[in-house]
Amino acid sequence: MPSPLDTDDEAQLVRRARWGQQAAFAELYRRHARAIHALALRLTGNPSTAEDITQECFLKMLQFLGGFRDDTPLRPWLKRVAANAAIDRLRRDRRLVAIEEEEAHPGHGSDPLLHAESLGVLRRLGPVERTVVWLHAMEGWSHPELGRRFGRSESWSKSIVSRTLSRLRHELDQPEPHDDP
Template sequence: MDEHDRDDDSGADRLRRARRGDEAAFESIYREHARAIHALALRLTGSPAAAEDITQDTFLRMFGFLSGLREDTPLRPWLKRVAANLAIDRLRRERRYSDDDALLQALDGNAAPATVAEASGLLRRLPPLARTLVWLHEMEGWSHEELARRFGRSPSWSKSILSRSLARLREHLEPAEDDDEHA
């Protein structure tokens, strides 16, 4: 048995022990996955406080659903799906995307971009809903149909928001024409 197989066995073993109420096993699972879940929640919400809440809620849900998880189910993708759904629910509760006209206007706005070195900085320039759609579609692999179902909209709505969001991100990445003329 190679090292990778032992890691898989220890993960399955930890899950079995956590199901039986072993707090150390649950803590080990938390330590292994919490940073990734928090990073996803922060990317989707743009709020450290919201990301903390979503991370906590994700693991509380996992704890409550341990008996329903199949042993062969990869845990991290399941946790990421739960966290993404919690972030979407939070957006809906806060009604931060209820006005489609305001969202589209924000995406089409011509605010002068400052130089941004990292993608997360760029994503924070998008409205919360747009940021969530971009991340879930481009990085987490959600289809337009999945996004539409989750947000209670049509796939064309998701495609439109994603297209405008990506165009806006490209604007932030491309050098201004004035800079090219003076070079």
């Protein structure tokens, strides 16, 4: 069975899907939907919204199949579409609010992103913080890209990431409360 990132096999599937073969589209969906849904869920924190974004991505893929180059992997494009859709939802829902300036208190210890997802820390972040931090740290978006996409400055993105990571470090460094009297 080919891997989801096998570009030769994927290129054939894209060509067949362009020609209207539903089985090819279904196979592309099967290979990539789970990863796209996982990204959308991480960014939005909402399973229903993540499902909507996943569906939007694949509908856009159908619209743009004719423009895909055969040697270009599909998953990075789908992930970009999902991230943009999550940002659009944030903006449309008017959740994008200015985050007050706070002093950054750099913590010590390990990188909080290494443990954040397993501890559920990302779910405690606001939608803007979660999206900016995840896209920067895990998906490789640059601060200029994030600033432009959110209609803000590069320094806005840097500030969000810095303050959020500082807060995560602080939270992860706190001892767990014990049930002992």
